[in-house]
Amino acid sequence: MHKFLIRSFVSSLVLLFTLTVAAVAKDVKAAFVYIGPTGDHGWTYQHDVGRKAVEAAGFKTTYVEGVPESADAERVLRQLANSGHDIIFTTSFGYMNPTNKVAKEFPNVKFEHATGYKREHPNVATYAARFYEGRTILGTIAGTMTKSNVIGYVASFPIPEVIRGINSFTLAAQKVNPNIKTKIVWAFTWYDPGKEAEAAKALIDQGADVIAQHTDSTAIVQMAEKAGVYAFGQASDMDKFAPKAVLTSVENNWGPYYVDRVKAVANGTWNQKDTWHGIGDGMVVISGLDSQMPSDLQAKVKKLQADLASGKVHSFTGPIYDQKGNLMVAEGKTADDGMLAGMMTYVKGVEGDIPK
């Protein structure tokens, strides 16, 4: 309850402030709705980097941070739409229904919803990034660099996005090293440095010498640095937090897409669509590779990156089996987007069950 109160209080203050600021501008105005604080150095932080790119391209932007995925979201969206914003980006899965509901009331305002699938009105578009492509690269590195053959993976919540990442990572690691085991620990948070560090520590104590993460803070790579094991940065380049541990990072790069879409509104060419961009389109970026990686591995990773970008390699290429040995993707086929979007089973080689 208190968190809710705090958030609504803070968000209304921020909203008041931003609306006052926004009222002055003319031209195309873009608004961004964030689930977390811009200071999380993770998910929301990267969206805000994208927003700044829109500003740099000469457009006015506003943002509201810490908006709960509840009726509050509707209220915030309605106010943003009412106050002269032409395009509104809603950057969390839980804004899906509020976005569509408010979009119906404001047919002249464009709505862009991240990571969702509902486009109920012609003014709603959706977009997401193929982070699993980045995880194919991380899996390849992890499978090669591990000596203990135990790879730890700190997961957040059991949703398709996260399961897909675990599968993509494990498939790639198995390909270079059939003996590896992926140990998953669910932290049930996107964002709690203390808890994430504890989860990583548990995995390290149990013999994992490479740690992957699907939570947002830098606590895990710092823990890896302390313990002398390898890790990967999430959402942004985390190398400076753990120069020895971080082998590379998968960065979320929203800026080019945001600039494109805001420009499209300005030119009158905006259309409804579903965008799912990966490494090829630059929405998923692989940071610099650490020099601790042997040069043949670096070359391999660069090639894989190029092949993923060109579409020559797909992260989910058959034959892929689930944990029980049932065929998921046949030999020579690749998983289609529908299957990827709803992926809720582990592939063979992942240990444990998906929490229900």
Add this chain to the structure above:
Amino acid sequence: MIVDINFVGLIIASIMASAVPLILASCGELITERSGVLNLGVEGMMIIGAISGFALMTVTGSLIIAVFGAMLAGVLISTIFAFLTQTLITNHVATGLALTIFGIGISAMIGKNFVGIPGKEFPVLFEGLKDTIPLLSPILFGHSIVFYFAFALPFITSYFLKKTKIGLIVRAVGDSPESASNQGINVRFVRYACILYGGAMCGLAGAYLSMIYTPQWIENMTGGRGWIALALVVFSTWNPIKILIGAMIFGGLTIIQFHMQAIGVRIPVQFLTALPYIVTIIVLVVISRDSRKIRLSTPSSLGKSFHKDN
């Protein structure tokens, strides 16, 4: 699975490290509450400590300035609470909640420029002895000074309350401010001091998080630990030693459930995640079930404002 004795030592050491902020904040709040003041602003004071410590460390480069600065920041923000509740006689609960909201907001504002900066390494003590004794070495050696202080604090607090004159005065003020006042004790002064002390300990707890445990600043990084610390005070029936037990159980289960997950124990993960909260409460309720003792140890005037003139 082969249970290596050093592995057990490592787990216990991580449990203790995760209990440190809870022990510090709870022991601070305990003194505040023993004087009859209920300060729900623990989370706010902790987060202020966290950003102040991190910011001072980044700007000045001195860990000593940063640690004491964080404590001072805790003192300063609790001064607001003390002024409101003791001088202006506002409601403790409402003021404490406001303090938390204020703390979270202002820390985010100050912290804007400190996001994405790595922290400095905090020196640890006795690192050379780390491999000398099996099991005990990782528990006893190689920790920061704040770690050792935290584990001494419950005993110091217990001794202070039971055996010293000032401790007696604090308890008297908490149990019956009227009588204490009639004895010539300046109730308001004592309560001010206890609130500021609580603020200092919460500030230190926050600094431990942002400087030692996960050396970085991100918004809301205390993640509700202030609320857990508050709950520990109540469920430990205002007994510092039980706070130590409660914090260890809470920290322990948080870490052990991750280990169980990694080993692959087939228990629903949601249940495992809830376990620390459930078990800590059950254990503390069971070990404190003597209702006579609860009555004796609960500060009678807790949360009630004291007007000297009536």
